[in-house]
Amino acid sequence: MHTPDINLLGLVLKQWPERVRSYKRGNVLYWQGDPVENLYVVQNGAVKISSISSSGKIYSHGILGAGHLLGATDYFLDSIHETTAEVVDKTLLVVIPLSEFQHLIGRDRNFSTCVMRELAKEAKVHFSKAQDLSFLDAQQRLKHCLIKLAEEHGLETDKGVEIDVNITHEDIAELINANRTTITLCLQDLKKLGYLITEGRRIILIPVNHIIILDQLSEAVVCGGIGEAADLVNTAIAEGIDLVIVLNALMSGMKEVDRRYAQGQNDINDIMWSATHMQEALPIIEAAIKHEDISLNHLGRIVFGTVQGDIHNIGKTMVTMLLRARGFEVIDLGVDISAEEFVEAVKKYKPDILAMSALLSTTQLEMKNVVQALEDAGVRDQIKVMIGGTPITPKFAQEIGADGYAQEARGGVELAWGWCSNPDSWFPLVEL
Numbered sequence: 001m002h003t004p005d006i007n008l009l010g011l012v013l014k015q016w017p018e019r020v021r022s023y024k025r026g027n028v029l030y031w032q033g034d035p036v037e038n039l040y041v042v043q044n045g046a047v048k049i050s051s052i053s054s055s056g057k058i059y060s061h062g063i064l065g066a067g068h069l070l071g072a073t074d075y076f077l078d079s080i081h082e083t084t085a086e087v088v089d090k091t092l093l094v095v096i097p098l099s100e101f102q103h104l105i106g107r108d109r110n111f112s113t114c115v116m117r118e119l120a121k122e123a124k125v126h127f128s129k130a131q132d133l134s135f136l137d138a139q140q141r142l143k144h145c146l147i148k149l150a151e152e153h154g155l156e157t158d159k160g161v162e163i164d165v166n167i168t169h170e171d172i173a174e175l176i177n178a179n180r181t182t183i184t185l186c187l188q189d190l191k192k193l194g195y196l197i198t199e200g201r202r203i204i205l206i207p208v209n210h211i212i213i214l215d216q217l218s219e220a221v222v223c224g225g226i227g228e229a230a231d232l233v234n235t236a237i238a239e240g241i242d243l244v245i246v247l248n249a250l251m252s253g254m255k256e257v258d259r260r261y262a263q264g265q266n267d268i269n270d271i272m273w274s275a276t277h278m279q280e281a282l283p284i285i286e287a288a289i290k291h292e293d294i295s296l297n298h299l300g301r302i303v304f305g306t307v308q309g310d311i312h313n314i315g316k317t318m319v320t321m322l323l324r325a326r327g328f329e330v331i332d333l334g335v336d337i338s339a340e341e342f343v344e345a346v347k348k349y350k351p352d353i354l355a356m357s358a359l360l361s362t363t364q365l366e367m368k369n370v371v372q373a374l375e376d377a378g379v380r381d382q383i384k385v386m387i388g389g390t391p392i393t394p395k396f397a398q399e400i401g402a403d404g405y406a407q408e409a410r411g412g413v414e415l416a417w418g419w420c421s422n423p424d425s426w427f428p429l430v431e432l
């Protein structure tokens with residue numbers, strides 16, 4: 001059914017212009033259990049609606065901004081507030097005494113339509129929150145919650161949409177039914193993935209349509225059709241999304257594939273299928289990096305390969321791309337590279353760094369043979385050796401005599417950058 005284009009805030013401001021009141025952070029409009037005496041419409045600012053369970057757990061239903069009607073559901077049910085409404089930022093509210101609300105609802109059709117629409121919206125929000133709680137993990141719930149907050153309280157800035165409301169990690173935890181530590185960790189993860197930046201307590205989200213494309217991209221790696229991930233990478237590039245963030249989205253898809261594999265929800269064929277999506281998508285990013293021509297002034301030369309017996313290619317390709325994007329010349333030897341081939345390449349290309357990747361706990365041992373072969377050939381001291389891949393630990397790197405290790409692509413780039421921009425510096429084997 002089409003609802004007429006009327007707006008509750010406009011109506012109540014017209015009807016009760018003298019009833020606008022200003023509230024400060026911490027003011028409580030009503031407590032859970034209070035009888036309903038007034039209803040409120042938010043003109044601007046933010047009001048937290050929460051309830052406390054019999055076990056004492058606080059659950060936040062939302063941080064509501066302009067246009068929201070507060071207290072109506074409670075009035076229509078049994079006139080007792082089932083929630084507490086607390087002002088979290090400087091807020092202007094239209095305060096409507098119950099008798100006047102009852103009166104107007106009986107005689108103004110537009111007003112009652114607006115009220116019904118507000119109630120329907122509220123029900124929809126509860127429904128989608130219930131769905132989130134049932135089907136999504138904490139990080140996905142947090143993402144949805146931040147998008148909602150950005151829609152409600154967003155402020156456009158040149159870096160993205162700032163969530164312009166005075167809330168704490170505790171407030172967010174109450175909104176998505178998680179604890180504060182989880183929120184801090186999930187925020188760090190989303191920051192690493194490039195979905196947001198934080199400045200002190202300020203949270204700035206990338207545009208919501210970018211988040212949607214990136215989520216679709218991760219999903220396409222997990223279970224998309226042929227060419228879907230590649231198409232989405234093209235869309236992401238056309239939208240101007242940072243290439244590193246696009247790479248991160250591909251990787252988080254691959255992590256999900258592995259998680260499902262570890263839990264027996266998919267098999268090796270699914271992994272191969274996802275790897276195919278990655279292989280289709282990665283060259284597009286590589287071409288875009290080349291197009292940006294970032295790597296003209298080489299910071300240093302790196303010979304890179306996956307060790308003998310190991311055909312895992314994707315991680316190496318990603319690290320290679322990021323190194324190139326940062327200004328390194330990378331000679332990618334490919335996969336299944338023997339110690340002799342690494343030594344030959346070092347002699348031929350005279351790189352600053354030799355980088356090795358291994359994804360199997362069996363093949364990581366091959367890295368030790370390579371380091372030994374470099375020593376035997378008398379070229380070990382001419383280069384830095386950097387290693388990485390899921391089974392690698394700092395302890396292992398130290399044991400085999402590598403110069404550096406990083407758990408993720410970005411850490412590897414920082415390590416290489418540190419070595420080549422300041423060759424005299426000594427970098428300890430730390431996980432960056």
Ligand code: B12
Pocket residue numbers: 251254255257258261262268271272275309310311312313314315316318319355356357358359360361362386387388389390391405406407408409410411412413
């Ligand atoms: C995709 C995949 C495959 C694909 C590879 C396709 C391809 N062209 O690359 C296929 C299907 C071929 C495959 C085969 C196998 N796989 Co496999 N595979 C994976 C999977 C799911 C994802 C790997 C991946 O691409 N990740 C995405 C990339 C971006 O991440 P990444 O590789 O970890 O790289 C990141 C970092 O590690 C780091 N990094 C990587 N290298 C380097 C190097 C340096 C210098 C630095 C600084 C950083 C760095 O930076 C990258 C970006 O941040 C992993 C699961 C996992 N958790 O890793 C299993 C996994 C690695 N595979 C595994 C296994 C067992 C196999 C097989 C033996 C399976 C089989 N029964 O045949 C074979 C082995 C084949 C062989 N001889 O190599 C196991 C390894 C277990 C172990 N500890 O030994 C894993 C962990 C799955 C599991 N949970 O059991 N696999």
